Amino acid sequence: MTDLQMSLIAAAGVFVAGVFSYNKWQEYKARKSVERAFASDHDDVLMRSGETPVERQEPVLDLGAESPLAPLDVEPGSFAMDAPAPNVAPAPAAPAAVAAAPVAPAAPLPGTTPDTPPAELAESLVDPLIDCLIPLSVEGAVRGDKILPALHTLRRVGNKPIHFIGFAVSGDWEPIVHGGVYTKLQAGVQMATRTTALNEIEYSELVTRLRAVGDEIGAEPEVPDMIEVMSEARTLHRFVAGHDAQLGVNLAANGAPWPITTLIAALEAQGFDVRPDGRFAMPDGAGGVLYTLSTNVTLGADATNRLTLLLDVPCVAPARDGFGAMVKCAKELTARLDATIVDDFEQPLSDAALDEIKGQVAEFYQEMEASDIPAGSTRALRLFV
Template identity: 30%
Template sequence: MTDLQLGSLIAGGAIVAAVYAFNWWQEHRYRKQAQRAFAQNQPDVLLETQKNMVRPAASGQRLEPMIEPVAQPVVAERREPQLDVPQVDLDDDVADFDDIDAAEPQIAPVAKQVELQDVEVLATSQLDPSLDFIADVHAGESIPAAEVPQFPAAKRVMVLGLTDAGQWEVVNSRSTGRYTALRAGVQLADRQGSLTQEQLNAFCMLVQQFADEHEAVVTFPQRSGKLSAAKELDEFCASVDVLIGMNVMAKGKPFPMEKVRLFADQTGLARGGDGLYHYRSESGKALFSLVNQDQTPFGNTSEGLTFLFDVPRVAGGLPVFDHLSEIAQQLANLLAGDLVDDSGRPLAPGSIANIRRQLTNIYAQMDDRGIAPGSMAALRLFA
C-alpha cells in the first residue's frame, strides 16, 4: 500500500468520525430543546373554577373515610428524531465541512410546533360533549378576541376560538387573537344540580345574539336530548358524591392544639392559607384535610377534630384511604380520644373495612362511567 493510499484511508476515516460526532451533537441539542418545550407549564384552568358547593341531593350525607385509585398516566410513544447524515465519499481526499453546516436541522420551528400542539390539546380538553352543551359559531370574517363575551350563565362556561393559524385556544380576558370559528359550551351538571331548560335557553339566546351581531352562523345540539342527559348525569353524580368524615373526640379535657400541630408536622399535614391542615400528594393536590369538628377556626384547644375526604375530587385510591385511617387512629391514640363516625359510633377495624368495600364499589361505578376520581371531568362535575 502506497503512502498516498494510506493517507487517503486515514483522511476518510477521520472525516467519517467527524460526521458521526457532529450528528451526535446535533441530536443531543435537539433533545434538550424538545425537553424544554414539553416541560413548559400550562395554566391550570381548573384553579379558576368557583368554590365548591355541596350538591343538594347529597347535602349532609357522609360515609366513613375513603379514597380512590390512582389514574395511570397515558404515555405517548415518542420517536427519536431522524437526522439527515451527509454522505461521504471515502475516495475523496477532502470533505467540505461547510456542506455539513448547511445540513443542520431546523430545531426551533419543531419545538415551537410542539408547544402549539400542547396548547391546543389543553384547550380542546376543556369542552366535552358528554359534559357540556356546545354551540358552534362559524364567522364569515375573523372576530377579535376583545369582542367575544364569556356568555355568563348559571353553570361553568368555556369558550374556544380557532385562530387564523388553524389552532384552537381558550378565549378569555387576556386573549389577543382573532377567530374564524368559536365553540361555546355550558356545563350540563355540577353540585348545584343539572342544567335547567331556562338556563339553557338563556345561554342559547346570548350565543345567538352574538352570532347575529357578527353575521356568523351558529348551530346548537338538540336541546331536549341534552337536558335529559344533564338530568341523568346529575343523578349519577349524586349517587357517588360522598364526603367521608372520621372524628377524633375528646373524652374529658379539650385537646391541646400545640400537640396536634406537632403531630401534623410529623405526619406530613401542612397548614394552608385557609387555616386548615391538609395532606397533599407530591404534585401538591390535597388528598384529605383536618378541621375542627364543629367547623370553627382552630384555637388553643379543640373538643373534637375531623378528617375529611372528598371522594370524587381526590385521586389516590384505596391506599390513600388506608393512610388516612392509619393517621386518624394514631392521632386518637396520641390524644387519648375516641375515633368515631358522625353518629358517634366507634370506628373499629371492621367498620373501616366496611367503608373500604363501599369505596371500592363507588370507584368501580365512576370507572365504568369514564369519570376517574380527581380527573378534570370529576373536578368540574363535583364543584
C-alpha cells in the first residue's frame, strides 16, 4: 500500500470521526433543550420577558500621566473614562412583583453594609469599569432558588472573584437571592487585583465553567472576545500597579529599645487593635482600618527600637484624612515613647517634609477621583486587596 493510499485512508478516518462527534454534540444539545422544556419544575411562561440583554459597557482608559507621588516610589498612570458608564439601564417595573430581601454575597463586598440597597449592591458586584461583563440569556424567567446552587460553584478563577446579578421582575438589577425571579442574568469577573491581571488561562477556565453552569440552569453565556478582555485586564492592572501607594512613617527610639510588653500597653492605650500576626490596626470608626503599625520584629522578640506606621493610600477615603491622622498619632507616640520620626534612612522628618508629602497625597487622591476610582470607594477596595 502506497503512502498516498495510507494518507487518504487516514484523512477519511478523521473526517468520519469529525462527523460522528458533531452529530453526538448536536444530539446532546437537543436532549438538554428537551429536558429543560419538559421539566416538571420549569418556570411559568407568563413570566417571560421580551427585554433585550444588557449591552456591555466598555471603559476607555488612557495611561501615561505622571503621578504626584513619584518621589514616594510610585509611578501610577492616568486611568480615565470618556464618560462614566452606568452598569445597567433600569426597565419599567412590573407592578405585581414584590422584591425579595437581598442575600449577601459569599464574602462581604468591601465598602458595603447590610443596609446597602440591592440595586446599588448589584452595581458594585458587577461593575463595567473593573469587571468583564458576561450576559447570560435565559428563556423566560428563572427563580433564584433554582439557580443559586449552580452559581455558588463558580465563585472565582485564580484570585479573581466572580459575581452574578439578575434583572428582577420588580424592575431592578439585584444580587441573585432566594425567592427572587429574574428575566435576565449577568456575570462579572474582576479583571485585575493588586497582584495580577486576568490572564488567558483564567479566562478560558471561566468560559468553560460558565458554559457548564449555563447548561445546568438553562442559560447561554454571551462571551466577549478574549483578545479585547485581555487588553482591558492588562490596562486595568497597570493602573492598579501604578497607584499601589503605601506611605510609611517610622519612629526610632531615642534611648534603649522598648520592651514589647510595655509597648503593647502603650499602643492599646493609643487606640490600636492588636492583630494575630503581631501588627496593630487603627480602626477608622466605620468597621475599616485607617492605618496599621508594625513593631518590625518577630512575635517572640522581647524588645524593639523602631516602629512603622503604614497608610494604604488607595484604600482610605480622602475625607478620613488618613495621612494627617497617622502623622498626628506618630507625634503623640514620640512624646509617649521618647522617639523621633525618621525616614527609611534614619534621617529625621521635619514638619515641612511631612507637609510636602501631605500635598502629594492630596494630588494623588484627586487623580484617583478623576479616574472614576476614588480612594476608599468600593471599586478601589475591590482592586487593592
